[in-house]
Amino acid sequence: MGKTVKMGLLGMGRIGKLHAMNIQNSLPNAEIIVAVDPFLNEEMEAWAKGIGITNCSKDPRDVFENKEVEAVLICSSTDTHADFIIRSARAGKQIFCEKPIHTDLDKIKEALAEVEKAGVKLQLGFVRRFDRSHKKVRDVVASGQLGKPYVVKVCSRDPEAPPMSYVAVSGGIFMDMMIHDFDMVRYLAGSDITEVNTVGACLVNPDFAKYDDVDTAIVTLKFANGAIGVIDNCRQAPYGYDQRVEVHCEKGCVQDNNNLENEAYISTASGVEGAKPTWFFLERYNDAFIAEMEDFVDAVLEGKEVPVGGKDGLESVRVAMAARKSLLEKRPVQLSEI
Amino acid sequence: MGKTVKMGLLGMGRIGKLHAMNIQNSLPNAEIIVAVDPFLNEEMEAWAKGIGITNCSKDPRDVFENKEVEAVLICSSTDTHADFIIRSARAGKQIFCEKPIHTDLDKIKEALAEVEKAGVKLQLGFVRRFDRSHKKVRDVVASGQLGKPYVVKVCSRDPEAPPMSYVAVSGGIFMDMMIHDFDMVRYLAGSDITEVNTVGACLVNPDFAKYDDVDTAIVTLKFANGAIGVIDNCRQAPYGYDQRVEVHCEKGCVQDNNNLENEAYISTASGVEGAKPTWFFLERYNDAFIAEMEDFVDAVLEGKEVPVGGKDGLESVRVAMAARKSLLEKRPVQLSEI
């Protein structure tokens, strides 16, 4: 067996637990040796122990100051990401951070500067890039076999809307949900976004309006390479997690379908019925969560580039800000305005 | 405009009317100038007139003795096919005949001998060969791009069982229904059948047993070129006409799906529902009926080979006999026994 990356986990919420389980169960060359959560309780400790993490704490210093810890997983609440990146970088740790880095651009830039100064790696948790189907679409585009990309389309719809208590602190549909799609279209187009225009509406639940938010939005895009694009988001698609991408190029089109719960279908006098898409991101992106962590571990162990870096984290936030601005100001917004 | 093939129609039942409408409406270089039916009535005459056939009769001699008639369409009842082929051939007419030629092998051979003697063309109505999807499957196999064929599979299921009155005179499932599939597997494999084994059952309606018939049957096959195959038939598939073929070859597989009533589908919390296959042969093989007649007209006009000839008519009947013999004798039957 080769070297193992020892990790510290910050945040034991849903996404922190998910990464921790993947690392402990599926990544032979990585190991979480300490887990921190400000709300640490008995349930969390028992859960950690169950997957072999015996060292738990409420204090992030137990990660940053632990000499054995080579890499930090930042899975805490969004407002802590930038500070934890800075503290990790200053401690010389490699960093994996969930998106978004922060909702304040200056804070993001400060964090990225610290990362650069420290010369550590920073990988952002844009997990969808690691989905087999999306990745295949991007690989086909990037190979050039279809010629230049003309139009990039992403349809991204959650199965059910979050509770209003979450909406209140979510940062809005662009920063919380469509940010994944902004990263996806940049990934697919191989180019930065230069302009956005937003159409939005509260169709699922009028209460979204209370937070100056919408539950359904369509954003058109211009890319630096001349391509154009469109993303549509909805907080509620009762048939399951709808996650499809489509890139039209000079010589053809490459797109993908959803994963289904199963491949069985029933033919009767009333039609042909099959399974619906897998329910939500845990089901759809299960393998992708493992794949992104494998890539991070590889990057650390072998000194390779991370596949999703700080610039990707910055750009997706800028585009989210522009999309929101376009919604509020009812006009196309240039990224240069942000 | 070039030359037009003038035709005489024998039989104004469902299939005769179908061919007549296709010729009058869709084939610019063919025309039916006389139509005969022993049960000719006012409705038939009005229908004929409606599509431009003004000359109707009860006497087949009005076809055979008409000097203007270059080609005869035999769409009369099965027991008359062989005699009409003989009379057409002796009159020097080109012949299109619905399947089967006859249920008696000697009669078939006699008819084919007359055709050969007269040097006229005889095309059999195995319409499925002209279906776009089946034809594509066969073209891929015949091209050799997948190497040798190993296994040929045909799933062929009618949407609803015929009335028992029809079953009584149908000649049984092998002669009436599976005969199309015997021709199809020969077409796909590019080889004759040498052995069959039948498993059958009365599952849809026990009354089939009264006629020594079955409503559901699976027949395995050996081909002269070493390939093996299987056909499954059922008289009742409530979801519509199920017509799929599949050929496994050395380097891959080529198969087809059913045509659907439409391409719309609905995704809800209970699943994804699409349209069922088109209802029956009129819907599925609509274009194929036109295509086979175009080929016949071309063969007549340009002196080309017909795409489905007398030997194909003979072989499909022999295989149907062998399949029935296998069912009754509960053993594999060699085609050399027939």
Add this chain to the structure above:
Amino acid sequence: MGKTVKMGLLGMGRIGKLHAMNIQNSLPNAEIIVAVDPFLNEEMEAWAKGIGITNCSKDPRDVFENKEVEAVLICSSTDTHADFIIRSARAGKQIFCEKPIHTDLDKIKEALAEVEKAGVKLQLGFVRRFDRSHKKVRDVVASGQLGKPYVVKVCSRDPEAPPMSYVAVSGGIFMDMMIHDFDMVRYLAGSDITEVNTVGACLVNPDFAKYDDVDTAIVTLKFANGAIGVIDNCRQAPYGYDQRVEVHCEKGCVQDNNNLENEAYISTASGVEGAKPTWFFLERYNDAFIAEMEDFVDAVLEGKEVPVGGKDGLESVRVAMAARKSLLEKRPVQLSEI
């Protein structure tokens, strides 16, 4: 046989010929008795004769003044549509007119006023409404079974760009191509469009820019009923005619796939390959062209409402104008501005 609608055809170009063939060959209760084209030549006359139209002329008066003619098919060049509608209406003829009515709003309104005054029917040639799959999608939405529509999406891409000589006089992508899609989204949403925003680019061929046109465009839409939508168009999709619609509603989604050239597919070590979409509108909307004419004939014979009326013709032109305005002025445009 019942009553037959006698028709006069104006324009013997591609679309005029198409309708004529469908009427003569496939509609038993309609008949073209006179055909007019200002460039009438021997080829046109021979063609007309071949499908049973013996009366040809260069003068539209031979249609308007013919007492036998009950209905007029306007398939002439776009700039003549409005005038021919007016002259048909004044002559008391029923009218089927290809889209668009005109590119000048006043002219359209004048024509519609004459139609109303004369009390004749006017059906517009928005043929896609009669496509089996699109119609099924609309029927599901209109049934209310999925609740309110939230988002309407149309992907509409031609297989190959027209020659620049055509682009010069086409009226631009919005008036010439996307006009079909503006009608489609109104049909699917069951609601009028109130705002559009356009993103466009010359990606296929920079020469489009010479005509202040684009070859690729994405237009977002707001509807009067609160729904939002998006259409994407491209003049060139090398894999064939891409025509898909998708409506997301409260309780689910209904969408459709393209028709394919055939349903065969080949599985090998390098993947699974199937047929591409049918080539262009003649292949895809073949049945729909017949269906729209059947509905027009029914409307005339039975005094029913036409399925696509003058208002639909007017609205689609207004939206096309707004979409172009949005492109040129780089801002969202309200329909109330048009």
Add this chain to the structure above:
Amino acid sequence: MGKTVKMGLLGMGRIGKLHAMNIQNSLPNAEIIVAVDPFLNEEMEAWAKGIGITNCSKDPRDVFENKEVEAVLICSSTDTHADFIIRSARAGKQIFCEKPIHTDLDKIKEALAEVEKAGVKLQLGFVRRFDRSHKKVRDVVASGQLGKPYVVKVCSRDPEAPPMSYVAVSGGIFMDMMIHDFDMVRYLAGSDITEVNTVGACLVNPDFAKYDDVDTAIVTLKFANGAIGVIDNCRQAPYGYDQRVEVHCEKGCVQDNNNLENEAYISTASGVEGAKPTWFFLERYNDAFIAEMEDFVDAVLEGKEVPVGGKDGLESVRVAMAARKSLLEKRPVQLSEI
């Protein structure tokens, strides 16, 4: 955390390692505490240690005599299965055994008698029953919603043929490969098999004939409940693991498609190309291997019935024997002959 089932593993070959990894990584309430292999070497010990198994041995007594061991996983070579079942049963252990139990019927019956005497559980490793799609097909049939089953079809093709050295000891295509499908059709039909007829050929490699074996076979089946069926197997399908089932019932049909490597597809002028099926059983049945073990652990912990029992193991062997007999004797064989 609740009770954990402590297990002993017999056999550290491919399938033994697979089960061990699933248990150690994915089953929180089961644990392998001792692993035995007669060819135990350093590599195996290191591998075992890597997943937390510190106790390795060459002697099966270290499993049977270990008081802590509650359940035994028999993953050793086929000829040892029956004896290890007997020894496990006598030691009062719960048993999970890979298929087949043995190739000698008397030996199987002796083993099952010992299991019954000891009152322990015996689950057979027919993993395909736990595949999501196959299970859905069976659940639909078993629910009765489609009425009685009429025809059961299984297409089962391996991506590449095993080496001849394996063929020599495999027991032949029926005992080694189709045995899974015999179990599958029994599972789908919910009924025992009463008669088989085999057609087979050496098409992939003539060397199979040296072992009185075939590489391609089609077996038709009769079931006790009146249904009929067919299985086709081939040792080589270059496009990947082809695993499809189809059940035609009174009121409709339920079937499944293969899992694909990804859901992306490319449309170009030459067609539409998608991914091929997942490569082989490790890829296709990955989740199913975990699911069958979860069911076994549940059965042990909660005293429930095992989902696949000794009778299923016995019947599949009997049918495999009958299928081979049919091939060699060129006639249908009754199960009562075996």
